[in-house]
Amino acid sequence: MSETKNSVFSNLPAIQINSSPLKRSLSFSSFDDVTYMNFTTKRSEIGPVQEVLKEKQKTRSRSHAVKRTTTPSSANNNENDNKTKTSPKEPRMETPKTPKKINTETKAIWKPAYRRDLSNEKKKFQQKFAKRLFMKIESGKVGIHTLLKVGQTIWGGFIDGTLAVWDIRTGLEIGRRQAHKGRIFSMLLVGDKVWTGSDDNKFRIWTLFVTLYKEVPNIFRASCLMEYMNDIWCGYLDGCIRITDSKCFKMKKELTIGFSVRHLSKHKNQVWICTDDNVIRLNAQTYESIDTLNVGRVNCIVNAGGNMWGGSSDATIRVWNGETGELIKEIKGHQGYVFSVLSVGDLVWTCGWDKIIKIWNSKTFEPVSELEGNNDVISSLILVRNKLVIPRPGSNVIKEIYTIWSGALDGVVCIWV
Numbered sequence: 001m002s003e004t005k006n007s008v009f010s011n012l013p014a015i016q017i018n019s020s021p022l023k024r025s026l027s028f029s030s031f032d033d034v035t036y037m038n039f040t041t042k043r044s045e046i047g048p049v050q051e052v053l054k055e056k057q058k059t060r061s062r063s064h065a066v067k068r069t070t071t072p073s074s075a076n077n078n079e080n081d082n083k084t085k086t087s088p089k090e091p092r093m094e095t096p097k098t099p100k101k102i103n104t105e106t107k108a109i110w111k112p113a114y115r116r117d118l119s120n121e122k123k124k125f126q127q128k129f130a131k132r133l134f135m136k137i138e139s140g141k142v143g144i145h146t147l148l149k150v151g152q153t154i155w156g157g158f159i160d161g162t163l164a165v166w167d168i169r170t171g172l173e174i175g176r177r178q179a180h181k182g183r184i185f186s187m188l189l190v191g192d193k194v195w196t197g198s199d200d201n202k203f204r205i206w207t208l209f210v211t212l213y214k215e216v217p218n219i220f221r222a223s224c225l226m227e228y229m230n231d232i233w234c235g236y237l238d239g240c241i242r243i244t245d246s247k248c249f250k251m252k253k254e255l256t257i258g259f260s261v262r263h264l265s266k267h268k269n270q271v272w273i274c275t276d277d278n279v280i281r282l283n284a285q286t287y288e289s290i291d292t293l294n295v296g297r298v299n300c301i302v303n304a305g306g307n308m309w310g311g312s313s314d315a316t317i318r319v320w321n322g323e324t325g326e327l328i329k330e331i332k333g334h335q336g337y338v339f340s341v342l343s344v345g346d347l348v349w350t351c352g353w354d355k356i357i358k359i360w361n362s363k364t365f366e367p368v369s370e371l372e373g374n375n376d377v378i379s380s381l382i383l384v385r386n387k388l389v390i391p392r393p394g395s396n397v398i399k400e401i402y403t404i405w406s407g408a409l410d411g412v413v414c415i416w417v
Helices: 002-011 049-068 072-086 104-109 118-128
Strands: 023-031 034-042 133-138 144-150 153-158 162-167 173-178 184-190 193-198 202-206 212-217 222-228 231-236 240-245 251-256 261-267 270-275 279-283 289-293 298-304 307-312 316-321 327-332 338-344 347-352 357-361 367-371 378-390 397-408 412-416
Touching (some): 144 397, 153 184, 193 222, 298 338, 307 338
Parallel strands (some): 144 378
Antiparallel strands (some): 023 034, 153 162, 184 193, 202 212, 231 240, 307 316, 316 327, 378 397
8 A cells, every 4th residue: 555655646746735744735737638626635545546536537527417407497498588589579769878078188198109299299398388396406605607407417607606516307416616716607518528617717628527627718707608610609798709619729710899798699600799788690600790789788699499589688578580680579578687598499488687487489479477486686597308208008108308497696596397
């Protein structure tokens, strides 16, 4: 008997069971054409496996045979069923179904990416975004004069000459150093280097790790910077524009304007120069003056959809045709100096002395909304684009998230989303 037991258990698979050794539960998934068979027995009562399986097969076949035989009651039921089948059915009146209300908004959200009209979504998103304050970053009591996006970081130039760097995703300050001895007027990203102009009559060029790369001496205070055709255009408060080669750092041309230069902007082959007295249009290739727009002091100007939007010191915003220089619209929307103008899609953002950010439609020139979050004069606005991957069934959707960073003279940076 022991030999038969050993021969039986030698063919069984190894099973790990936490129960007592005298009683085990054996489970077979497939054995001798018998599937999904479970039984429980004591080890002492187990005979040859073949006999046990045959008994299970017999009981199973008997149960199937009993089910196949029909009783008299079941036969009568079958006859009644046949009668009911042959009898014609009475027509039923179908009630009209009320149409279900479909939530078009949720349906549009869960459509696959290839069915979406991304251009319409982008326009709707541009019209609705940036209506709430997302984060405030307090960087000290020293005022911020200018902001610049460099890769995944934001650089801030302060009035006391310090340079701070923040992370775009978290808003945390990465580092800070004393870059100049005076106010940082302007910053410009040229390739993988950052140019800074200050009140200490010096140009300094920095690497992306905020280490000094080169120092270029200036004659006077540099107020603004612009890149055009591998050249750096620099406007000075002494009424001159000096053009420097970005590779060899040598001055190529010096232009005399006559008034302090506040801002530079380009439109195709033109350069728009904002001064304390007027706006001058210049040919960027021949350096010849096209015309002069006598509108007073203009602090900033930007190209928005082919039109040039300029913020003035008389609290007005003027819109000119970029090709002809003709005045299209004059908007009175602020109560003080307008220091910064930013183009964001079909919208234009403006800010200034009244501590309010105003959003305008660039096509209809109508106000869209107003934002209040800074407690001091807002000096700078920049646009930051980030890509957000949204998981969807089948394929992921990549959306562009627009955020606006605003810097004020109280040292606070606000992030709008």
